[in-house]
Amino acid sequence: MTERGSVRARLARGFDPAELRRIKRLWVRHSIAEDRRDIDGLIATLAEGCAYEIVPTGQRWEGHAGARQFYEELFAAFPDNAFALSEIVIGPQGVFEVATLTGTNQGPWADVPPSGLAVSLEVLIYFPWDPATERFTGERIWFDRGPR
Numbered sequence: 001m002t003e004r005g006s007v008r009a010r011l012a013r014g015f016d017p018a019e020l021r022r023i024k025r026l027w028v029r030h031s032i033a034e035d036r037r038d039i040d041g042l043i044a045t046l047a048e049g050c051a052y053e054i055v056p057t058g059q060r061w062e063g064h065a066g067a068r069q070f071y072e073e074l075f076a077a078f079p080d081n082a083f084a085l086s087e088i089v090i091g092p093q094g095v096f097e098v099a100t101l102t103g104t105n106q107g108p109w110a111d112v113p114p115s116g117l118a119v120s121l122e123v124l125i126y127f128p129w130d131p132a133t134e135r136f137t138g139e140r141i142w143f144d145r146g147p148r
Helices: 005-013 019-034 039-043 063-079
Strands: 046-056 059-062 080-089 094-106 118-130 135-142
Touching: 005 118, 019 039, 019 080, 019 118, 019 135, 039 063, 046 063, 059 063
Parallel strands: 046 135
Antiparallel strands: 046 059, 080 094, 094 118, 118 135
């Protein structure tokens, strides 16, 4: 799901201020669309070959249809969800953020059945940038699943 090539190749990418502004603007558009539950707006920020992955569970959704399914499941699981951003890094490889997801768990999510309880979960999210399409190639999401 990340840019093609090795980590070294991704690290070698130069810092073009104009490109960094484009990445930031796209991330802002993505975040606004997510806050509005605007799935079409979210899809518009993604490359066609995008993939969404919840790393701790191994779940993966591919392409625009997969991204749509991911968001439909997220919004059904947490209809009142909110993301409080605490950290962000924007670079030529994409965006990395740390946020706290809050909401009421009304549906299954990440292989866990709905609890009906309020949730507060710190998540780490990487949005890989594709310079060819000037879109994100999806998201990789990490969180602590706690004791199992």
